[in-house]
Amino acid sequence: MTEDRLIELIEAWGADPSAFPEAERAAARAMLAAQPARFAAVIAEARALDAALARLPEILPSAALTGRLAASAPSPKAAASGFRLPKLAPWAPASGVAALAAGLFMGVMAAPAASASSDMSEVESVLEHALGYDPAAFTQVLSE
């Protein structure tokens, strides 16, 4: 520790050696204790500034501000939301029923044309058109 370095420390960190960088603290304290008069003036100046800074009022947030800050945080519901299946609309089941009815209707209407070129029963023809496959053939595949 040199005298110049000690003055630099006081001018930067203030009069209290506990604010100095830890690695230089002990040496600075020893030099100050050994030569108090040598550094009295620079210490006094630093102490005056430290006192002036300590007199500055604390800046605190208002309750309104802290309330706004907390309110801006994500809500528990939003924070917990991960992937979810989309919620079905109330009319979704009804639309499924309507689609099934429309399919059966189309099958009934188209069956006569198809049965003219084959020996399938009228009922089989209706089912094939309504379901999109031949149930008899499907049953045969299963039995094999």
Next chain:
Amino acid sequence: MAFTSDLDQITRAAAGDPAAVRALVNRYSPGVLSLATRMLADRAEAEDVTQETFLRAWKALPGWEPRAKFSTWLHRVALNLCYDRLRKRRESLPGELPDEADTGLAPHEALDQAQRVSAIEGAIGALPERQSAALTLCALQGHSQAEAAGIMEISVEALESLLARARRTLRAQLLEGRTSS
């Protein structure tokens, strides 16, 4: 240990726990607001910066990884927002706010306590922004050297240099105030 406590509160706040959110706000909003107020010398702007800082924090919490202390990260965000606002001020007032602003105190017949406080606050606000930040973080808020340097993303040696220049300017202000009173 504060860091562990931070992690616990961050985890709970990220899950939307209102108590943890309030705890983070209560713990950190004074420091953020104080830093912004000293830097900007404008309470309303400082509150805006504080709100923006916390908004960014809430967005960052779900993916938060403790590579740095939350306090350091939060103050760094606030400081960078202050730098942005100061830069915009300079751009909107070209040539009127030089880096080395005139920080001379107005001569008073007798500075009473309130006037002296106001004068020192004004002098801090008129310091070059990095000097003002260093002084606020170390001398006014009591951050450790490592944490203040971390917030400012500079070395402790650079921090010391900024502090020395800031204090030299303020000492001159104090002396000028005394001799003119």
